[in-house]
Amino acid sequence: MSRPPFLHDFLRGFRAVIPLWLGVVPFALAYVVTARGAGLGVLDIQLMSALVFAGGAQFSAVGLFAAGASGLEIVLTTLLINARHVLYGLSLSQRLPLLPGEKWVAAHFLTDEAYGVVLAESQPSFAYLLGAELSIFAPWNLFTLGGALIGQGLKDPERLGVDFVFPLAFLVLLVPMLRGKVEVAVAVLSGGLAFGLSRVLPGGMALLIAGVVGSLVGAALSAERPASGTPTPSEAT
Amino acid sequence: MNPLPIILGMAAVTYASRLTGLWLRTRVPPFWERFLRFVPIAVFAALVVPALPGERGEAGVRLLAAALAAAASWRFRKLWLGITVGMAAYWGLR
Secondary structure (H helix, E strand, O other): OOOOHHHHHHHHHHHHHHHHHHHHHHHHHHHHHHHHHOOOOHHHHHHHHHHHOOHHHHHHHHHHHHOOOOHHHHHHHHHHHHOHHHHHHHHHHHHOOOOHHHHHHHHHOOOHHHHHHHHOOOOOOHHHHHHHHHHHHHHHHHHHHHHHHHHOOOOOHHHHOHHHHHHHHHHHHHHHHOOOHHHHHHHHHHHHHHHHHOOOOOHHHHHHHHHHHHHHHHHHHOOOOOOOOOOOOOOOO | OOHHHHHHHHHHHHHHHHHHHHHOOOOOOHHHHHHHHHHHHHHHHHHHHHHOOOOOOOHHHHHHHHHHHHHHHHHHOOHHHHHHHHHHHHHHHO
16 A cells, blocks of 8 residues: 555655754744733734744844834835745746645745755655655744743843843854855845944844845846845855 | 734735646746845845844944855855854854
8 A cells, every 4th residue: 555645745844854953942932032022922022923924033022122213114024035035936826837826825934944945855745845844833833832831931042142142042043044145235234234324223124224224235236247146045044 | 913814815915926837838038037036135134134233232243154154155056054163153152
């Protein structure tokens, strides 16, 4: 009796992402610590992980909550950070034809990691994609829930200096992306601009302006270069 | 501020971004494709720099720990290792 092909491919996709859990778990815990510092409750922390399910955007959102940014600023920043998923979807749909119903499902769980793993697979299928996607969704949600529940016992996370986890995690995500002069120039420009603007503007606005200006300058400066293939998936969501 | 409407808004724009790419059959103009590729670099840098010094007069220690974490991240490209090095240096030095 042969195994049903769906389950077989699903498990293959799920397994392909397991080595990346090492990056997901500390990122999930860092998100929870920052979210609690921003005053979010267990339910909000968990809803964001299940409904938004985008580590970078969740992380910056709780940073903005802590800085007292407005809801509009937080949603616009989320849109800016997650707009790269349009590219992933375009690229995936050319490589892997999906039925309409499959698109509605696959879209919710799409991440950098799942995209990267599916691109690297010679025979992808919807089942493989879904397995890879849920292999990030499951640990991300389990560890944000666990962290949110356990973290309630911690008395004063501020005194442990856990607010340092937030810039540290983004720095560690950023550094491997700085592969060329334009990348470094964009990082220096955006960082400096955000630093200056955050003195005079709300944190969310400063982030939006620095993010848009830096990306525009990067796109303009790299105009002469041929497209450099597929985007490298970062290690965390 | 009630976070629930904000979370729902975040979920809506994120799901729309993911679904749009899967449904579209067109290609993004090259300039905007490059723009999207630079967004993580620009946004992450803009998140890091203003938050690095902190607000408790530990700027020197935090910058040194961040430099060590950046070096570890550049060398080994592991998220968990970079965070571990940075936090260990920070707790050791403060």
